[in-house]
Amino acid sequence: GDSVTQMEGPVTLSEEAFLTINCTYTATGYPSLFWYVQYPGEGLQLLLKATKADDKGSNKGFEATYRKETTSFHLEKGSVQVSDSAVYFCALLRSNDYKLSFGAGTTVTVRA
Amino acid sequence: EADIYQTPRYLVIGTGKKITLECSQTMGHDKMYWYQQDPGMELHLIHYSYGVNSTEKGDLSSESTVSRIRTEHFPLTLESARPSHTSQYLCASSERLNSEAFFGQGTRLTVV
Numbered sequence: 486g487d488s489v490t491q492m493e494g495p496v497t498l499s500e501e502a503f504l505t506i507n508c509t510y511t512a513t514g515y516p517s518l519f520w521y522v523q524y525p526g527e528g529l530q531l532l533l534k535a536t537k538a539d540d541k542g543s544n545k546g547f548e549a550t551y552r553k554e555t556t557s558f559h560l561e562k563g564s565v566q567v568s569d570s571a572v573y574f575c576a577l578l579r580s581n582d583y584k585l586s587f588g589a590g591t592t593v594t595v596r597a
Numbered sequence: 598e599a600d601i602y603q604t605p606r607y608l609v610i611g612t613g614k615k616i617t618l619e620c621s622q623t624m625g626h627d628k629m630y631w632y633q634q635d636p637g638m639e640l641h642l643i644h645y646s647y648g649v650n651s652t653e654k655g656d657l658s659s660e661s662t663v664s665r666i667r668t669e670h671f672p673l674t675l676e677s678a679r680p681s682h683t684s685q686y687l688c689a690s691s692e693r694l695n696s697e698a699f700f701g702q703g704t705r706l707t708v709v
Contacts, residue, residue: 519697523638528603528687528700536695572638583694584645584655585630590638 487512487579489558491588498565498595506560506591508549508575516577518542518551518558523572523590532560532573565595600624603688603701610678610708618673618704620688629671630698631655631663634685646671678708 492507510518517536521529533542538553547562560573575588601622610616622629631644632655642655646665660682661675671690675682685705689698 517695517697521700528702529640529689531697531699534697574640578695583628584642585689585691585698586642586656587632587640590640592638 486581487516487577488586489518489575489577489588491575492591493589494591494593496591496593498593500567500595500597501564502595504560504562504565504569504593506573506575506593508558508560508588510556510558510575510577512556512577512580514580515553516580518549519576519578519585520547520549520558520560521574521576521587523574525571529574565593567595567597569593570595601688601690601699601701603686603704605704606702607705608707610706612677612679612708614678616675616678616706618686618688618706620671620673620701621669622671622690622699623669624690624692624699625668626690626692626699627668628691628694628698629665630689630691631661631671631673632687632689633657633659634687634703640687644673678706680708682706683708 519534520532533544535542535551541550604619627648632640641657643659644663645653688701691698
């Protein structure tokens with residue numbers, strides 16, 4: 486069935502460094518793709534989304550492009566801040582039952 | 598800002614007790630989910646609802662049960678809590694079949 490595979494962490498960066506978190510998907514069709522963020526002690530918040538090939542989602546300086554040819558949806562941010570420390574989840578909406586399926590999550594820690 | 602609420606935020610309870618985790622949303626969304634999040638942060642879908650009087654088991658087998666008598670309310674019940682039920686439980690809802698999900702703050706359950 487449809488699924489996502491996410492880069493394992495943890496990832497530790499210095500402030501203002503470049504962040505990339507890899508996410509690839511397996512799907513029979515063209516599922517909608519999402520990145521969610523979870524701050525300590527909180528629920529998940531939608532960070533960005535893309536619903537079709539070549540769509541670029543962006544929010545709060547984060548970007549991800551839906552790449553059909555490489556079945557990828559990598560998350561990037563050019564200059565991270567300490568406040569970006571969180572767990573990031575890649576997700577897709579399964580085409581057979583429209584349920585949201587998540588990757589394993591990547592813990593990101595940004596040091597001042 | 599999504600309006601989905603979970604209570605309680607934290608619950609410590611003894612083995613054998615019956616518990617109900619509450620989830621309510623004010624957005625009129627038909628789809629609702631329950632996820633269990635393990636200490637490694639991975640999210641597992643345990644229950645799903647397409648609308649009133651519709652409930653389905655998710656990908657991960659769970660001893661909990663759910664009900665959907667009203668659109669806005671999707672409670673999860675454990676008839677007899679065990680230490681293995683200790684986890685974070687996240688409720689979510691989405692507007693349409695193919696739209697993103699909004700999450701509550703979560704309930705952290707500890708069974709002692």
